Amino acid sequence: MNAAALPYLSILRARFALMLQYRAAAFAGFATQCWWGAIKVMVLAAFYAGSAHQPINLAQAITYTWLGQGLLGLLPWQADAEISAAVETGNVAYERLRPVDTHTFWLARAIAARAANTGLRVLPMFAVASIFLPMIGLEAWSWHLPSGPQAAFLFAISISLTVILSSAFTVLLNIAVTALKTRRAANIAPVLVSPLSGMIVPLVLMPLWMQPFLFWQPFAGLVDIPYRIYFGNLAGSAALEGIAAQCLWVVLFIVIGRAWMARVMARVDMQGS
Amino acid sequence: MNGLRLYLSFIRNCLRAQMLYPTAFLLRLVSQFVITITEFGGLYALFLRFSHIRGWTFPEIALFYGVVSVSFALADTTCRGFDMFGPQFVKTGDFDRVLLRPRPATLQLMGFEFGFTSLGRVLQGLIALAIGAWLLHVDWTVAKALLLVWAMAGGLALFIAILLLQATLSFWTVESLEIVNTLTYGGIEAAQYPLDIYANWFRKFLTFVVPLACVVYFPVATVLGRSDAAGIASWMGALTPLAGFAFLFVALGAWRIGVRHYTSTGS
Amino acid sequence: MTQISVENLSKSYSVAVRDPGLAGAIRGLFQRRQRQIAALDDVSFSLERGELLGFIGPNGAGKSTTIKILSGILRPSSGSCHVDGLVPWEQRITHVGRIGVVFGQRTQLWWDLPVVESFALLRDIYRVDQPRFARTSERLIDMLKIAPLLDTPLRQLSLGQRMRCEIAAALLHSPSILFLDEPTIGLDAISKLALREFVKDLNRTDGVTVILTTHDMHDIEALARRVIIIGNGKLLRDSSFESMRAEVLGERRLIVDFANDSSDVEIEGADVRARDGRTVEFAFDPERTPAHTLIARIAASHEVVDIRVEDPKIEEVIARFYTLHGAVES
Numbered sequence: 001m002n003a004a005a006l007p008y009l010s011i012l013r014a015r016f017a018l019m020l021q022y023r024a025a026a027f028a029g030f031a032t033q034c035w036w037g038a039i040k041v042m043v044l045a046a047f048y049a050g051s052a053h054q055p056i057n058l059a060q061a062i063t064y065t066w067l068g069q070g071l072l073g074l075l076p077w078q079a080d081a082e083i084s085a086a087v088e089t090g091n092v093a094y095e096r097l098r099p100v101d102t103h104t105f106w107l108a109r110a111i112a113a114r115a116a117n118t119g120l121r122v123l124p125m126f127a128v129a130s131i132f133l134p135m136i137g138l139e140a141w142s143w144h145l146p147s148g149p150q151a152a153f154l155f156a157i158s159i160s161l162t163v164i165l166s167s168a169f170t171v172l173l174n175i176a177v178t179a180l181k182t183r184r185a186a187n188i189a190p191v192l193v194s195p196l197s198g199m200i201v202p203l204v205l206m207p208l209w210m211q212p213f214l215f216w217q218p219f220a221g222l223v224d225i226p227y228r229i230y231f232g233n234l235a236g237s238a239a240l241e242g243i244a245a246q247c248l249w250v251v252l253f254i255v256i257g258r259a260w261m262a263r264v265m266a267r268v269d270m271q272g273s
Numbered sequence: 274m275n276g277l278r279l280y281l282s283f284i285r286n287c288l289r290a291q292m293l294y295p296t297a298f299l300l301r302l303v304s305q306f307v308i309t310i311t312e313f314g315g316l317y318a319l320f321l322r323f324s325h326i327r328g329w330t331f332p333e334i335a336l337f338y339g340v341v342s343v344s345f346a347l348a349d350t351t352c353r354g355f356d357m358f359g360p361q362f363v364k365t366g367d368f369d370r371v372l373l374r375p376r377p378a379t380l381q382l383m384g385f386e387f388g389f390t391s392l393g394r395v396l397q398g399l400i401a402l403a404i405g406a407w408l409l410h411v412d413w414t415v416a417k418a419l420l421l422v423w424a425m426a427g428g429l430a431l432f433i434a435i436l437l438l439q440a441t442l443s444f445w446t447v448e449s450l451e452i453v454n455t456l457t458y459g460g461i462e463a464a465q466y467p468l469d470i471y472a473n474w475f476r477k478f479l480t481f482v483v484p485l486a487c488v489v490y491f492p493v494a495t496v497l498g499r500s501d502a503a504g505i506a507s508w509m510g511a512l513t514p515l516a517g518f519a520f521l522f523v524a525l526g527a528w529r530i531g532v533r534h535y536t537s538t539g540s
Numbered sequence: 541m542t543q544i545s546v547e548n549l550s551k552s553y554s555v556a557v558r559d560p561g562l563a564g565a566i567r568g569l570f571q572r573r574q575r576q577i578a579a580l581d582d583v584s585f586s587l588e589r590g591e592l593l594g595f596i597g598p599n600g601a602g603k604s605t606t607i608k609i610l611s612g613i614l615r616p617s618s619g620s621c622h623v624d625g626l627v628p629w630e631q632r633i634t635h636v637g638r639i640g641v642v643f644g645q646r647t648q649l650w651w652d653l654p655v656v657e658s659f660a661l662l663r664d665i666y667r668v669d670q671p672r673f674a675r676t677s678e679r680l681i682d683m684l685k686i687a688p689l690l691d692t693p694l695r696q697l698s699l700g701q702r703m704r705c706e707i708a709a710a711l712l713h714s715p716s717i718l719f720l721d722e723p724t725i726g727l728d729a730i731s732k733l734a735l736r737e738f739v740k741d742l743n744r745t746d747g748v749t750v751i752l753t754t755h756d757m758h759d760i761e762a763l764a765r766r767v768i769i770i771g772n773g774k775l776l777r778d779s780s781f782e783s784m785r786a787e788v789l790g791e792r793r794l795i796v797d798f799a800n801d802s803s804d805v806e807i808e809g810a811d812v813r814a815r816d817g818r819t820v821e822f823a824f825d826p827e828r829t830p831a832h833t834l835i836a837r838i839a840a841s842h843e844v845v846d847i848r849v850e851d852p853k854i855e856e857v858i859a860r861f862y863t864l865h866g867a868v869e870s
Contacts, residue, residue, distance in 0.1 A: 028449035035455040038475075046470035047323045054322060182299055191304045191311075200315040205322055247296050290652045308646050370611040370648050374665050375637035536629060537615045538553065539608065 008108035009099055015116035030124050037069040037129065041141050042255035052115055055204045059144055060231045064202050065266035066143035067227045070125035071159070073117030075222055076166045076195065079173040080109060084183035086178050092178055093268050102265065103258050106174055147232030154239045158226040161246040168253035175257060179264045204233065218253070221246035276380050277335060282383025291389060298389070306393030313338065313401055316465070333497055335405030338465040340421060341489045342398030344428025345461055346391045350435060353388035355436040359443030359450050361385070368535065378532060379525075382440070390526075396479045409497075417496045424492035427514025432457065432486050434517070434524035441524070441531035456483055464489040469502060487516035541719070543749055544587040544610065549619035551580040551605055551773075578711070581618070581773040587751070588715070592743045594764030594781070595753040596731075596775045596858065598867055601770040603753040609717050611641050623717065625691045637666060640710035644722035647706055655705050656690040659712060662807045666713035674816065680708040683738060691780035700731030707738065718742070720752045724759055769858075771867025788864065789857045793850045794822040794834055799843035807838055818845075823852075 041062050050057040056064070078084075085108070086092040095102055129143035146152040169189075174183040195198055196219035203214045203224040214220060225242035229235040234242050280418040291298050316338065320331040351357070362382075371381050402421070406413065439453035441444040462487045469475045494503035495510025505508070542697045556650070557573040568704035579587040580602045588591060595603050608614035609621060611630030612635045620625060621628060628635045649658040663673045681687050684704045689697060696704065703723060710718060720739070724732045740763055742748050752763060761783060767784065777784055794810060798804075809829035824834055831849050838844060862868070 024446045025448035025451070028452035032452050032455050032459070035459055036462070039459060040470050043326070043462075043466060044477070046326050046466070047319065048328065050325050052324055080301060092381065182297070184301065185306055187301060191308050194308060194313045200312055203319055206318050279664055282661065286650065286653060286657065286661065290650075293652065369608070369613050369643075369644075371640050372632065373611060373636050373648075375633045375667075376665055377633075411753075514729075533615075536613060539551075539605070539614050 002256045004008060007098075007105070008112075011109050012112040012115065015112045017254075026120055029121060033069040033072060033121065033125060034128060035073055037125075040065045046143070055142050056231075056233055059140070060142055060258070061202060061205075062235060063231050064198075064227050065187065066125070066129040067230060068127070070122040070143070071118055071162075071223075073119075073121050074114050074162055074166050075158075075193055075199070076110075076173065077193060079183060079189075080106065080113065080170060081175040081188040082109075083174045084177055084186070086174055087181055096265060096268070100212050103171060103254075103261050105168055106171045107164075107218075107254075110170040110174075111163060113170075114163050114166055131240070137190040144231065146230050151232045151235065151239075154243070155226060155230045158221075158229050158239075158243055158246060159221065161243065161250060162222055164228050165246055165250050165253065168250055168257060169218070172253060172260070175261050175264055178268060181259075182192060182213045193219055193222065197222040198227070202227075206230060215242075216245055221249055274530055279376065279385050281381060284387045287384075287387040288389065301390045305390045306396055309342070309387070309394045309397035310400070313397060326466065329467050329470075332405045332408035334400045334466060336409070336421075336493050336497070337489055338399075339398045339405060340424055340493055341428060341461050341464040341485070342401060343395055344398075344488065345432045345457060346394035347425075347429050348356070348432030349391040349457075350388040350395065352383055352433050352436045354383050354392070354420050355433075355440040357386055357441035358500055359447040362485075363443045363445045363535075372536070379437070379528065402531050411497065418540060420492055420496050424488055424514050427492075427517030428485075428488035428519040429517070431462070431484065431517035434521040435460070435483070437521075437524040437528055441475030441527045444531040444535050460485050462466075467494065467503070478529035484513075486514035487513035503513060541589050541786070543589040544607075544751075545622050546586065547584050547620045549580055549583045549609060549616050550578070551609065551614070551616045552576055552578045553603075560758060564826075571768045572850070573592055579775045580609075582619070583770070583773075583775045583776065584619075585768060585778050587749060590747040590749055591766065592739075592750045592764055593752065594760045594767040595722065595751060595770065596755070596757075596760060596767060597770035597776075598862055599755075602604045602773040603770055604721060605773075606720050606770070607751065607753060611639060611719055619852050634661075637713065638715055639717045639719065640713070640715040641709045641719045642721065642723050643697075643705055643812070644703070644720075644725040647694065647702060647710055649705060649709055651695050651701075652693055654691045654693055655686070655697075658694065658705075659690075659709065662709055662712050668713050672714075676714055677708070677712055683741070684708050685734075699729050703727060703731065703735065707735070711742075711838070715748070717751070720750065722754055723752070724754065724756050732758075739763060748763055757858060760855055769861065769867075771862060771865055776865045776867060777861070783849075784861065785857050787853075788861045789852050790825065790827070791823045791852065792826050792831065793825060794831065794838075794853055795850060796820050796822065796838060796844055797846040799845050801841070805842065807834065810834055811832070821828075 044061050044065065048054070048061070052058065054061075083092065083095070086094065095105075096107060109157060126143060130145070132143035135141065146155055152225045173186040173189055176188075177183050179185070196214070196217055198204075198205075198220065203220060204211075206214060214224070221242075225234065225246060231243060313335075316334065317331065320326075320334070324330075326334065358368075362371065368378075371378050373417070374381060411417070435453065435456045439450055439457075442453065443450055445495060447530075463471070463475075463479065468486050468490045476486065480492075489512045491500070491503055491505055491513040494500050495505075495507050500507040500510050505513075549627065554574045554576050555695060556574055583602070583606065595604050595606065599671070605614065609616050610623060610628060612632050615629045623635060623770070625637060626635045627675060649655065653661075659677055663670075663677075668676070678802070681690070684707060686701070686704050689701055689705060692703070694702060705790055707723070718739075724735060728841075736759060739750060739752070743750050743763075750763075752759065754760065765780055767779070767781045768775060772812065796819065798805065798820065800818070802818050803815070805820055807822060810824040812820060814821040815825045822834070838847070
């Protein structure tokens with residue numbers, strides 16, 4: 001095992017253990033998402049009953065919805081809770097006392113949080129929406145599998161990029177929170193993520209004239225791009241274009257993050273009592 | 274000093290505390306408004322694509338949406354303290370201090386936090402109502418307007434009850450509280466549409482278990498003259514908001530059980 | 541006149557047991573085991589109006605549990621309790637209007653508000669009429685010397701300053717009983733002394749009944765004529781501090797600074813407790829060997845620079861008491 005990776009891997013293990021402790025929370029989160037997914041699916045079905053001819057069909061829209069619920073843990077809604085707390089108590093300077101590169105450490109921590117969060121939720125969600133629903137005759141409302149091996153492969157790449165993209169954005173939120181010394185600095189996150197990722201309405205269902213902008217903005221890579229790759233709506237070169245867009249924003253977020261962090265950390269001070 | 278004056282005293286202090294950082298406060302207010310308007314915009318975008326949902330058009334949906342949005346937002350504004358109860362009071366043990374004061378716990382919790390930022394959602398709800406009302410070809414009368422207000426009053430009681438139930442739940446578990454989001458945000462998501470688009474079992478759940486139908490669907494359908502589509506006589510549509518108050522009564526009973534549990538097991 | 545009476549008070553909790561490690565955490569997803577803990581076991585005592593009681597015991601002994609039951613925020617499993625004729629947890633609102641409670645290291649004041657605003661809110665909450673409030677608060681502010689702090693938000697004050705404001709806050713409604721739960725934790729020496737003086741004054745001049753729980757034995761020494769010692773949920777002792785000390789550790793100490801190397805010094809009638817360079821600490825029973833006899837014996841056979849006679853430290857007395865009664869931390 002690479003000794004340099006040890007601190008980062010141990011965070012991952014610690015997160016998993018923490019998640020397992022709160023079994024009631026795990027179940028509650030799962031139930032909430034099943035419920036939410038069910039409502040959205042029923043609404044979509046009612047809409048599509050009126051006019052079925054759309055850029056994506058009902059089955060795809062439903063799969064989009066279930067993917068959204070299963071992978072909800074991947075979305076960057078707020079700054080890292082530990083860092084928000086550390087900023088408010090004045091202890092954030094302790095982050096600099098660790099013998100690791102802070103940006104990488106925060107990135108690893110964010111990735112660990114995303115992975116742990118999602119890992120526990122996606123499996124039961126997939127089991128229910130993809131396996132159980134067809135079993136009780138609700139195949140039409142279920143979570144369908146990728147449209148083919150190529151789609152599955154490209155999806156795997158795309159969703160991995162989503163994890164990094166989301167984590168890099170979370171680190172930006174962490175830096176904002178540190179710079180402004182309050183967790184409220186991260187309030188901008190839901191405002192941007194919710195509509196621009198495609199969680200409110202699939203981006204592909206938005207008006208035609210908005211599509212180019214929606215495709216190339218950073219948050220499309222969190223939801224819309226990977227999901228459309230999943231069921232083949234973005235295939236071949238279009239899929240690669242989507243992946244390229246994700247890569248672009250991953251690089252930009254990391255570069256901006258490192259530069260910004262250097263400036264902010266130079267000013268951070270420790271609070272005594 | 275009676276309860277209402279004490280509550281206003283609390284609110285004044287909340288406002289002062291939040292206004293210490295006026296730009297942050299304004300930013301939060303604006304971002305809340307932006308988020309909720311974006312949701313409403315998303316709804317509109319869907320109607321650009323689909324033109325109707327089982328025969329109901331955008332202005333009608335705007336009315337449903339506005340009513341449930343305002344109801345929830347007013348509840349969130351006044352009773353944010355219930356929402357924060359678990360992590361802020363039970364987990365920290367600060368509920369002990371609430372019990373050590375010679376005032377009802379619910380009053381103290383309401384006074385703990387005033388959700389000024391949710392006023393952004395109230396505004397959004399009112400805008401949705403206005404847009405819906407303006408676009409609709411409905412003969413607007415005082416009676417219809419009052420029915421909408423009465424529906425929102427029932428909705429306010431219902432959502433306060435849901436928040437109170439969430440607070441009660443935190444006596445047993447602080448970690449699972451997010452399940453109540455199924456009823457608050459899930460409630461908005463579900464009730465913004467006429468409930469006849471849903472499966473029968475779901476409609477029954479939202480009528481008899483968590484009576485969202487009674488404070489949104491039935492009254493608004495009655496105002497729109499579509500009460501037969503909702504399956505009820507029009508005079509019933511005027512009475513159904515009472516279910517919201519009944520639900521609140523039940524929630525208060527559950528709360529009392531929760532407090533007794535807390536004082537028996539300690540923090 | 542009896543103000544507080546506690547009869548056969550018992551309180552037990554059930555606590556979840558979790559296995560360690562990752563495997564245990566996964567197992568914990570599917571089944572939980574419980575075990576019973578007796579926090580209080582058949583505790584009885586009573587207090588007269590105006591008494592000052594010290595409540596001591598190891599961590600987890602049941603001190604805080606007793607305070608919580610007396611203040612009405614916790615129901616006992618069995619037994620009864622009356623404060624000023626009321627059952628605390630049954631008539632909560634009336635009862636808490638008559639008591640003041642201070643939890644050390646926790647504050648009831650509003651974090652972001654200037655102290656004076658917190659006081660005003662408390663006046664409203666406790667329904668104290670303005671003239672009475674003005675008199676009471678002025679006096680408390682004066683006695684606790686917090687006038688310069690009033691316009692500062694609480695979060696900007698040091699722990700000592702906060703504690704003084706905290707005590708004032710607990711007394712704004714002129715309660716007849718004051719509960720202090722570890723009030724001197726984390727305070728610097730000056731604040732501790734000031735707090736002790738204030739509490740002593742409050743008790744003697746205003747006749748406020750005070751129940752004080754603490755780990756700091758100097759608090760007890762300074763304030764409490766009567767102590768109750770709780771261990772493992774049981775009441776181990778209810779008496780004056782002096783009588784307990786005499787019973788538990790009646791020995792005295794003789795500390796001698798020798799002029800020369802003293803590594804093998806032995807004196808008849810005394811045991812060596814500690815050596816530090818040329819200083820030796822002896823323990824002796826004053827009943828059998830009076831101090832002057834011992835001093836004469838030492839001086840006769842050794843060259844001595846300095847001698848002092850002391851009582852054993854309070855912590856030692858208490859620790860010995862705990863050991864004798866098997867009272868352990870839990």
